[in-house]
Amino acid sequence: MELLNALLVSPFAEIFGNPYFFMEVLINGLMAGVMYSLVALGFVLIFKASGVFNFSQGVMVLFAALNFVGLMDALSAYMNPVFAIALAGALTVLIMLGVSLVIERVVLRPLVNQAHIILFMATIGVAYFLEGLGEMIWGSDVRPLHVGIPDDVWFIFNEQVMVQQSDLFAAAVAGGLVLTLALFFHYTRTGRALRAVADDHAAAMSIGIPLNHIWVIVWGVAGFVALVAGIMWGSKLGVQFSLSIIALKALPVLILGGFTSIPGAIVGGLIIGSGEKIAEVYWGSAFGGAIEEWFAYVLALAFLYFRPQGLFGEKIIERV
């Protein structure tokens, strides 16, 4: 009886008793969801274009952030901080492009035509390698990252609900990124080639689209998305090695949204982020706390029973 009360009655009483607090929790959750979406985006890009489930995306986020913060600290001794940020960003983009070039050459090209699970395993190998490399170059300390993202708070709704400006900034960046990607995919030649490859590898090759170049571009774009995600997460939590864990949070976002859908990654992120926070705040105590660890997965799992391809995924048609 007590348990039923804790599950079915008191959370709702709390929600309606203090709607402003609920709003705050909801907004916090949505913002966390935006951050998950940023990581999930990188997964989707690569999965769409090459069918590779890139487990190393989380470590790529970490690696990009490490390089960015390391270069920024090194450069800001010599120049104006704004220039340092811009230059560090440009250099990191180049590094991520280089990384994707190497991954394509060394890892993906020899493994062409292997089973998906083999490619997936190879990306786990890449994840280990990049993590070791990043730690070797930049050390394992937590580094604070300040790139001028506002970190003040605003009060809205009769001054009752607190909103972090940095969260709003992150949401704006994520929105801008998705818009840029959408424009890039729709209106550029490369974008069109990418879509063709995503649709059908063999058909794309037969009309003369070089698959290898496309893969490098896709991994490069994913590296860029990883950098953006890394900067966002880094300025929130500091650049540290636990960042690669957030990749695991991006996975339920992916299955909820569908592996092949960019809007799916965003919507999935928002659902997972808000659902997780609300569940933790209102229902967590009934279960003994820390249900954030698995709630996202169980939510995604429950969802899969009803729509196996995810929210926006393509319907899977199978023939013998």
Next chain:
Amino acid sequence: MIYREAGQFKTSYAADQALLTIPMDRWFVMGLVAFAVIVMPIIGSDYWLGSIMIPVLILTIAAMGLNILTGYAGQLSLGSGAFMAAGAYMAYKVATNLPWVPVPFAILLGGCSAALAGIVFGLPSLRIKGFYLAVATLAAQFFLLWLFTHVDWFVNYSISGVPSIADYHLLWDWGPLVTGADASVEARYLFVLGFAILLALGARNMARCKIGRSWMAIRDMDIAAEIIGIRPLTTKLSAFAISSFYCGIAGALWAFCYINTVEPSAYDISVSFNILFMVIVGGLGSILGSFLGAAFIFLLPILLNNAPTWFGIELPADLLSEIELMLFGAMIIFFLIVEPHGLARLWQIGKEKLRRWPFPY
């Protein structure tokens, strides 16, 4: 022509259906088992038996479990660590709360509870496949570990949350101590080895009979398998159940015979990944591969840690751990590129070479 298959005639159906039809293979495997059972405990030092053979054998059992699921039935799983934990915690619960159950049966019951958990978390496999399923099994990983750390019932309300395992005899008060800190290394080793041999035999035979063949049909193409009359429900769930049973026994043995405590950190997600590596490096769908893969993945970090000192180079510990991570990643990629069928395939190639030796073609 050291290794010969020619002229080995089979004159009865029994001989034709034997586990190893070639006498040379048969004698080799029997010799190996005899060596492991009789010679190893005599010549092995405590370090070799206790810190290398026992964990390698236990990990082999877990790798066999995942191999049944991934290699034979084609269902990708990242939750093996969780099923190991389920086995360990339930075996602990049985051993402490039902003292009249002898410890081998407590471990088996732990395996059975893990099998139940496997069925529950394997249910999505009926609707989803591939990477969706892999992510779904991560739910098992996070949920089960959370359950065992947050619900005190599983650890008998122990305050530290990491209860240690008592010393148990093989059967009630009879036989040598086989678990806990006071048990001799030899006894624990033989206990684990017994499980490993029986489970390996079981896995090998299961793969050869009807259930194994239906797993392989599901793996190769599930819709086609369904059309020829294989029921996906029972086939997939049996694969999940048996795989988790193996993982559960491995987890229970890990707690009872190796680390002597039931602690959640021994079963976290990196364990699941390591077991997946063992299966891939050893060879998908091969029992021999499970042994080779487990030994390789377990010994590689030890080798990497010790190799610099053999050459007289002193490296700081953190650099060593970074190099270890990088080398681990590089090795995995290297293996996947050079030999995607794993170490078991290398063994097969070696036998081919021996068959033709000394002629090179």
